[in-house]
Amino acid sequence: MAEQNCLVANDWICGEYLRSRSHELTDAVVQHIWITAISVVIGLLVAFPLALLARRGRHFAGPVLGLTTVLYTVPSLAMFSLLLPLFGLSAALVVTGLVLYSLTILVRNILAGLEAVPQEAREAAKGMGYGPARLLWEVELPLALPALMAGLRIATVSTVALTTVGSLVGKGGLGNLIEDALPSFFKAQVLTASVLCVLLAVVADLLLLGVQRLLTPWTRISGRPAPAAKAG
Amino acid sequence: MGVVEGAWTWLTTGANWAGENGATHRLGEHLYVSGVALLVASALALPVALYLGHIGKGGALAVNLSNVGRAVPVFAVLALFMVTPLRNSGYLPTVIALVLFAVPPLLTNAYVGMRQVDRSVIEAARGMGMSGGQLFLRVELPLAYPMIMTGLRSAAVQVVATASIAAMVGLGGLGRIITAGFNTYDTAQVFAGAVLVALLALVVEGALVALDRLLSPLRRRRTA
Secondary structure (H helix, E strand, C coil): CHHHHHHHCCCCCCHHHHHHCHHHHHHHHHHHHHHHHHHHHHHHHHHHHHHHHHHCCHHHHHHHHHHHHHHHHCCHHHHHHHCHHHHCCCHHHHHHHHHHHHHHHHHHHHHHHHHCCCHHHHHHHHHCCCCHHHHHHHHHHHHHHHHHHHHHHHHHHHHHHHHHHHHHHCCCCHHHHHHHHCCCCCHHHHHHHHHHHHHHHHHHHHHHHHHHHHHCHHHHCCCCHHHHHHHC | CHHHHHHHHHHCCHHHHCCCCCHHHHHHHHHHHHHHHHHHHHHHHHHHHHHHHHHCCCHHHHHHHHHHHHHCCHHHHHHHHHCCHHHHCCCHHHHHHHHHHHHHHHHHHHHHHHHCCCHHHHHHHHHCCCCHHHHHHHHHHHHHHHHHHHHHHHHHHHHHHHHHHHHHHCCCCCHHHHHHHHHCCCHHHHHHHHHHHHHHHHHHHHHHHHHHHHHCHHHHHHHC
16 A cells, blocks of 8 residues: 555655556666667768778868867757757667767767777788778777777767657657656655666666776786775 | 647747746756856855865765766666655755765865866876975966866756756756656757756857866966
8 A cells, every 4th residue: 555655646766656666667768778789880980980080180180079069068858859850769860969969979989099090010911911991990909908998988878868858859868757747746756757767777887897898808917906906 | 840840839939938838947947056056066065175176085986976877877866865854845856866966076186176187297296396386276287288178068958957857856947848848749949958857968068168278277387
């Protein structure tokens, strides 16, 4: 009975809400995850060639970095609305907006990573007969990976949060639940969806940190003595 | 393109700018809440960041705060305010939300700016017999100035963006033109509102870049 009442009493935390709406919550989380994931993956695929282009010289870097910065300045509500005539009320609208936002951080970080590759490493690879493509994939990219992953983590966390604004066109994952709960001041739904959204960002960040550790095992060698010292 | 023409017609129709729901009043609301929030956030964040940077403590706080700021959705915070009694307090819920999201970039950038001041410059200043206060005002602050302004710019961009999202929970600001357009399936109005919001953000960014150049302590020294 007490559990039934928390819906009627409009409590902030409500076990009955979690039980009776678990299906709705799962659907929202799933939508949130796939919109975020697709946006970040496409963002990465677009950012990489842009970073390579920006690396070719100042007359490319200026326009690329300038354009992505201007895009980042446009508020999300305006960005999604400006895309409305092109995409209509669709998930593609939200994904496109999120991709455009992720570009600023991703392009900057990939560029910084590539530019931080030591010139000696490049020279050595060229001396060993590496062509430009092999140099990029086998030498420069692995060395730029920590900076790239740092950018990817920032972009992913921001994208998880920004996806909620997609509820403007009904494709906002957990944001949809928040929007639906507002007219009736449904506290449990607003709080649950908000907390889940933050949790999603934290989990995504930790997952990417794990991926980064797996992909760059050499960066851990210097870090290994730390836990031993702590134990001793 | 029909939508662009429609948006132009909307923007050039005087009636759309007049009255309580007109663009002029909405723009005023937007600028008012953004300005108040930016002032309050600066008054809160900058002294703390500059002091922590001066004494060299609290780095973890400064970094973690900006990470937390990124993970929390603006829309969720505004929605949480709207299901509390705070919703009846006029512009207060918007201003509080804006301050919350403006503090992290201000604090982190000012702190990092202070810590990035070359240690050897500080040693030299101390060697010249500068006191803590002199060191802060005449060495650290001018050298940290570019980062402080970077923080102010990203905070301003954040504030203008957040103020537009306030419309999604029924609060005032230019975003209301967009949400009202969505409610009446008026794509031209949505587009017109979006152009206004985007332009406002770009103008604010541009104004702060100009202000930055005008106030830069290093520029003044060069011309003197």
